[in-house]
Amino acid sequence: MMAGRFGRTHDSTAAHQDRVLAHLRAASLGALADLGFHGLDNNVLDPVIVTGFHASRTHRLTPGEKAANRILAVGRAPVEHDFAHLKNWRILTKLRTHPARVTQLLRALLILTNLEVAR
Numbered sequence: 001m002m003a004g005r006f007g008r009t010h011d012s013t014a015a016h017q018d019r020v021l022a023h024l025r026a027a028s029l030g031a032l033a034d035l036g037f038h039g040l041d042n043n044v045l046d047p048v049i050v051t052g053f054h055a056s057r058t059h060r061l062t063p064g065e066k067a068a069n070r071i072l073a074v075g076r077a078p079v080e081h082d083f084a085h086l087k088n089w090r091i092l093t094k095l096r097t098h099p100a101r102v103t104q105l106l107r108a109l110l111i112l113t114n115l116e117v118a119r
Contacts, residue, residue: 011036015049024048032075085113 015021021041024031031049033040041049052072053065061069086092086109095102 012040015040021048032072034076082110082113086110 015037020031025048030047033049033051035051035054037049038051038054040051041047050072052069053061055061086106089109092102095105
């Protein structure tokens with residue numbers, strides 16, 4: 001079980017430290033992630049973490065890349081909504097404990113959030 005981390009830890013750093021890629025591959029699972037995880041999984045033939053396409057000044061997204069980003073956004077939306085509900089409760093801003101203890105609390109809160117939203 002991976003424990004929570006301090007807020008200053010970047011997502012990709014935490015993923016490296018917790019060996020998320022190895023755990024996902026061992027379980028034959030995958031994950032949809034935002035652009036903050038771009039480059040984390042360099043296995044082009046069998047990616048475990050799927051991120052969207054990034055546009056820049058010199059590279060505009062093709063219609064296919066835009067469509068792929070929309071599909072990823074649809075898959076990630078329920079999770080993003082769950083975390084938005086947790087932030088609305090403002091429970092985590094007043095929490096004063098070690099991050100390792102937060103993991104079980106977050107799991108319970110996400111279950112309660114899903115129950116509340118489903119009503």
